[in-house]
Amino acid sequence: MDQQNLRTPSRQVIAPPRPAHATDRYDGPTFLYRLYDDADRLLYIGVTCNPTSRWGGHRKDKDWWGQVARKDLTTYPNRSAALTAEQETIAAEKPLHNVQHNPLSNLRHVHLVVSGDRARKLEALARSMHVSLTGAVLHLIDEAHDPRLAATDSDPDMDEALRRARTSRTAVTA
Template structure:
């Protein structure tokens, strides 16, 4: 094993295997920084992309905050590096509600769950029947389950672990 292989092996041991770069990380052309706002003009999310329509599709499918978006603000940078620097600074200064990375409010833990098909439809129907957003309905379900489980030693231990994890915060 030569010196370069030894160095690479030490780096992998210390940091884990290198992940494959996302396609946009290899793109070095014009890159858009976007801000998403709700109807009350509260900042929901800041991100960057080289393909806005593909990114909107991704957010639409995966981001729990997407239905809240009422307005988008776009700024185009000459390359990905410039957009990334601007994104990091903006998230740190503006603290959007749903960003985790570089966000001073990121000590919280968010749960992201993707439901598809009949489960998604059933959850949406139940939330609508309660006149609640899906997020608020899920929080109501969790609160009800926690109240019913109070005093259960197994549940108490699980909740203690969740509280410890939540207090530690950090990235998902």
């Protein structure tokens, strides 16, 4: 064994204590709250010992807060019981804006079904965005000057892609 390793004192790393929050010290009656929109869809489920203060925080930092039309409170004897109920309730009721404990929050793809006038408007918007973006990209390509490319032969695949894009832009705008 290396002599130097025997003489090197071991270091113990101790993490600094986490700052205490008021709710960490409180273990009295605690509320589980449900927030609903005007169509009675469940928006959010949370736990607090002070609903007024908690909802004031949501009002400041949640973009969905303006949708809240109804609030329901359930009282639990202590914070631990409320937190357990919160986890079970979120998993069972799947509110729209909860991330933690919510199996729906893992979804990465959303399929939207629209029809009628909304579908036509959405299609027109998509077409307009496609034309604008295609035009902007082609403008950047046309205006770009790269001296490194001037000395090499042009790339036939790139030429074909540009030709298709220009044809597509003309066809869509017509």
